[in-house]
Amino acid sequence: MAIIQQIIFIAILAGVAWLMYQRIGIIGKTIRLGKEEDRTDQPSKRLSIMMRVAFGQKKMFDRPLIGVLHFAVYVGFILINIEILEIVLDGILGTHRLFSAALSNFYAALIGFFELLALAVLIACAIFLIRRSFLKVERFQPARHREMSGWPQLDGKLILVFEIVLMIAILTMNAADSALQDLGSAHYPITGDFLVSQWFKPLFAEWSEGTLIAYERLAWWIHILGIFIFAVYLTYSKHLHIALAFPNTYFSRLEPKGEMKNMPEITQEVKIMLGLDTQAGDTTVPERFGAKDVADLSWKNLMDAYSCTECGRCTAACPANITGKKLSPRKIMMDTRDRLEEVGRNMLANNGEFVNDNKNLLGDYIIEEEILACTTCNACVQECPVLINPLDIILQLRRHKVMDEAHAPGSWNMMFQNLDTNQAPWKFSANDRFNWASAVVDRGPENKSTESGI
Ligand code: SF4
Numbered sequence: 001m002a003i004i005q006q007i008i009f010i011a012i013l014a015g016v017a018w019l020m021y022q023r024i025g026i027i028g029k030t031i032r033l034g035k036e037e038d039r040t041d042q043p044s045k046r047l048s049i050m051m052r053v054a055f056g057q058k059k060m061f062d063r064p065l066i067g068v069l070h071f072a073v074y075v076g077f078i079l080i081n082i083e084i085l086e087i088v089l090d091g092i093l094g095t096h097r098l099f100s101a102a103l104s105n106f107y108a109a110l111i112g113f114f115e116l117l118a119l120a121v122l123i124a125c126a127i128f129l130i131r132r133s134f135l136k137v138e139r140f141q142p143a144r145h146r147e148m149s150g151w152p153q154l155d156g157k158l159i160l161v162f163e164i165v166l167m168i169a170i171l172t173m174n175a176a177d178s179a180l181q182d183l184g185s186a187h188y189p190i191t192g193d194f195l196v197s198q199w200f201k202p203l204f205a206e207w208s209e210g211t212l213i214a215y216e217r218l219a220w221w222i223h224i225l226g227i228f229i230f231a232v233y234l235t236y237s238k239h240l241h242i243a244l245a246f247p248n249t250y251f252s253r254l255e256p257k258g259e260m261k262n263m264p265e266i267t268q269e270v271k272i273m274l275g276l277d278t279q280a281g282d283t284t285v286p287e288r289f290g291a292k293d294v295a296d297l298s299w300k301n302l303m304d305a306y307s308c309t310e311c312g313r314c315t316a317a318c319p320a321n322i323t324g325k326k327l328s329p330r331k332i333m334m335d336t337r338d339r340l341e342e343v344g345r346n347m348l349a350n351n352g353e354f355v356n357d358n359k360n361l362l363g364d365y366i367i368e369e370e371i372l373a374c375t376t377c378n379a380c381v382q383e384c385p386v387l388i389n390p391l392d393i394i395l396q397l398r399r400h401k402v403m404d405e406a407h408a409p410g411s412w413n414m415m416f417q418n419l420d421t422n423q424a425p426w427k428f429s430a431n432d433r434f435n436w437a438s439a440v441v442d443r444g445p446e447n448k449s450t451e452s453g454i
């Protein structure tokens, strides 16, 4: 019987490893579809940002209560999973609590510490679930934010239920184990009671040895299968940020937020127009201006999309969204990821090569009305807890719309025309730009106050 369990366990473990290998491979491949962008400068500064923002979750503490609860879930989940090492080895070798003999008394203390973390995760997840289900947090409401309807709404709750079940399984498994130790059951080495699960022991007081063993095994399988399912599920859900928050913050943008990346080809053209650069010879016209589809974005834009937690803090701060415009920076990131996933499926079905599907990020997922509503204020960039930059994607899509498709609102076209002819957004000649000053000078300083109405 034990050997059959071992074989089943090893087969499941191999299946999970293969599925994760496939998923991680396709995610890496789709991110690499993006354009080259060097983000390797200033490694010590980057490391410091990653440690503060991803490891220390600095931005989550902008809202202290949520920050503490999120930190409890994060630390708890990471540390409890150390215990998985023992569970996996037990599953492969057919042993039970493999490390207990070697660690002696320290073993019960260690498991007790993990149990304390499990309890913290359980409480935090229960609070988050109540908050999502009953407190009607505005940024999670599908009626107000269409990107949150359907799967994203379910995904957010599912993972919390998942974690609650896993934590209950681990605590009751330990309690049943303890009760079996009290009965002197074979194969259950004496470790003593554990810190938290001892509170659950009275639940098992009247149970027979056979029923206790059946429950302990059931909880063990629920726990380990839950972890395996979670590991695969994570790669399909917004919870990928648990892993990607680290590289994403490390490779985040170091330049000031307000500094826009210009296209070198356009900068040179403008310089030539203004007579600042007369070397017109080596201007190369790019294949495409801006971005139309995911492959036109940079690899960092694509990693941003996979790292999005769908928290909606960006959208809640976006002035365009607040004033009722169609734009939601969270939707921009979710749409980019959805399109990337579609491209990934296409590649999987075609031996790793993308076959044109006549679809694009711009048009099929994100529409003109959304990108034109952006004020480029950077509020979304400022708010993001994992340093995602939705504005960068919006600007590239807008560049494509305006420069490649020559599709801009009438008022913008007037401004472009003025820039072209007057080198300024207004309809006055560049030579007249200081006329206002000479008018003041002509009247003399005594007349200035009259002009300004003081
Ligand atoms: S930069 Fe654009 S998308 Fe971001 S908050 Fe401002 S208006 Fe919204």
Ligand code: SF4
Binding pocket: 307, 308, 309, 310, 311, 312, 313, 314, 315, 329, 330, 333, 383, 384, 385, 386, 387, 388, 390
């Ligand atoms: S872009 Fe950042 S702030 Fe916006 S939903 Fe995603 S993780 Fe949250």
